[in-house]
Amino acid sequence: MTSTALHTDRYELTMIDAALRAGVAERPAVFELFARRLPDGRRYGVVAGIGRLLDAIHDFRFTADELGWLKRNNVVSAEGLDWLEAYQFSGNIRGYREGELYFPGSPLLVVESGFAQGVVIETLALSILNYDTAVASAAARMVSAAQGRPLSEMGSRRTGEHSAIAAARAAYIAGFAATSNLEAGRRWGVPTMGTAAHAFTLLFPTEEEAFAAQVASLGPETTLLVDTYDIRQGVENAVRAAGTRLGAVRIDSGDLGVVVRDVRRQLDRLGATDTRITVTNDLDEHAIAALASAPVDAYGVGTSLVTGSGAPAAGMVYKLVARHDPDGTWKSVGKTSEGKATVGGRKHPVRALRDGTATSEDIHIDAAPTGITPETGRALHTELVRHGAPEPTALGPEGVTNAREHHARAITELPDDARRLSRGEPAIPTRYIEQGTPSGS
Known part of the structure; x- marks a missing residue:
């Protein structure tokens, strides 16, 4: 103790x-x-x-x-x-x-x-x-704005190390689907997620080599981050590395409303019709709501969430x-x-x-x-x-599950x-x- x-x-x-x-x-x-x-x-x-x-x-x-x-x-x-x-x-x-x-x-x-x-x-x-x-109050607003699309908590780098664990727990109770924080997973039973950052792509001579290495490790169902360089070329390289079974692409920059639509059309044209699109890039509930009509499949939220969105x-x-x-x-x-x-x-x-x-x-x-x-x-x-x-x-984890279920009701x-x-x-x-x-x- x-x-x-x-x-x-x-x-x-x-x-x-x-x-x-x-x-x-x-x-x-x-x-x-x-x-x-x-x-x-x-x-x-x-x-x-x-x-x-x-x-x-x-x-x-x-x-x-x-x-x-x-x-x-x-x-x-x-x-x-x-x-x-x-x-x-x-x-x-x-x-x-x-x-x-x-x-x-x-x-x-x-x-x-x-x-x-x-x-x-x-x-x-x-x-x-x-x-x-x-x-939790900020998270609930984001869940409402997402209209059934899953959200992941990704704010560990934007708050204190103990607050990061608490934030992941609170967000999950309010309806978020997962967290990037492993201690929140271990201590509270919150599902964890995460694949690779831009640093991994920059480690390799080419983007396609980086994607091939990630696919070899995590399988074609992984999520590939396609905006290290040019997004259009990134999508081409992602599908080339993983094939049409590619699980998802993640976009962390640009005018998301425009970019997402372009990426969806490109994925469909390449035959990756089931590949999902995840967006991040300093989202809050208002930015999420603005993307309601865009072909976004999932959101990752960091700074705004762990600071209570104002x-x-x-x-x-x-x-x-x-x-x-x-x-x-x-x-x-x-x-x-x-x-x-x-x-x-x-x-x-x-x-x-x-x-x-x-x-x-x-x-x-x-x-x-x-x-x-x-x-x-x-x-x-x-x-x-x-x-x-x-x-x-x-x-413990049972309490978190009970709280999440109670909130949903x-x-x-x-x-x-x-x-x-x-x-x-x-x-x-x-x-x-x-x-x-x-x-x-």
């Missing part, structure tokens, strides 16, 4: 230290992770990172190395160090399933534990879910929403500051449905709703951690106009419901 205990901000530990001195560190509390708004102009978001977070919470332990560093740097008191040494999350977490859609105010995670146990995982939860969700973080926050007072009662709490006010209380979200289509995000406060049927709505929270033990079906509930790439308001309104009375978000 590699500890994640210092994957946090200093003030999480200084709050614990102060709470211990005040005698309130173990006071029962409820924290909530949510986004006040969607990235500007987006109509929905996609939850990702839940399985990674559950792993990270399990590994959130303060070993001698972490405790020694904290002591040498006078971060917390001796009492605080003793508490951290014994730390193991033992509370409960419920939340949205990975792959689920979310909207402004959706309570994606509800953490119920002692104050100190819950507050110390704040930074960890936000750092994972803000990034993974941003990538929204590199999902804007989530983690707030205390309820505390258990000494008189034995629960008290809802929340900020009232301008522009950053929060709604207190335990939340129970329901996706309201009419004829299978989502109509609103109904967030019931304190009391769980009753009388919900499959025809009228769908409860969104599921148990993720019970007394410190994570839900096994959310973990959940996105069918969106209203038709929610998939438009143009800027717009959230696809459905968020309503807070207390004592049966709804109010707009």
Whole structure:
């Protein structure tokens, strides 16, 4: 186990230290992770990172190395160090399933534990879910724009080495078909793909020799990169090397809308009618949508995907929403500051449905709703951690597969106009419901 205990901000530990001195560190509390708004102009978001977070919470332990560093740097008191040494999350977490859609105010995670146990995982939860969700949300828009054509994630060179693995995982959950990242394949079961780069072609005296070498190694069904030199000649050389059984050609430059049509005509004329065309070249959802009528068979996406296509973080926050007072009662709490006010209380979200289509995000406060049927709505929270033990079906490659399947079901509930790439308001309104009375978000 590699500890994640210092994957946090200093003030999480200084709050614990102060709470211990005040005698309130173990006071029962409820924290909530949510986004006040969607990235500007987006109509929905996609939850990702839940399985990674559950792993990270399990590994959130303060070993001698972490405790020694904290002591040498006078971060917390001796009492605080003793508490951290014994730390193991033992509370409960419920939340949205990975792959689920979310909207402004959706309570994606509800953490119920002692104050100190819950507050110390704040930074960890936000750092994972803000990034993974941003990538999954961008990926879902690209999948929608691709209209059923497969997409591959190819962004490992455009982000940090750990983020690259997380991005591949999140994109796969949102509907991408494969990744170029091998560690994502090994760790999370994401299908991997890849053949050769321009460097391989440049290694040989001629392009045709390079193609022949690749075909000899990978077979004629491989994908040949045809734009190192002249694309038209590249296609000629590709078919000459692999024959009409050539699997695919990849194009990484030029005016793709024009080039792809020319290449399709050329392939057909050469008898390679089943050879597919894959395009890359700095694609985002808008570029993919612009190619909707072009004879493209597959897309490879890198930079735009791993940077959230303009929204590199999902804007989530983690707030205390309820505390258990000494008189034995629960008290809802929340900020009232301008522009950053929060709604207190335990939340129970329901996706309201009419004829299978989502109509609103109904967030019931304190009391769980009753009388919900499959025809009228769908409860969104599921148990993720019970007394410190994570839900096994959310973990590892199985968790990724489950999340991908859930996302494919959940996105069918969106209203038709929610998939438009143009800027717009959230696809459905968020309503807070207390004592049966709804109010707009």
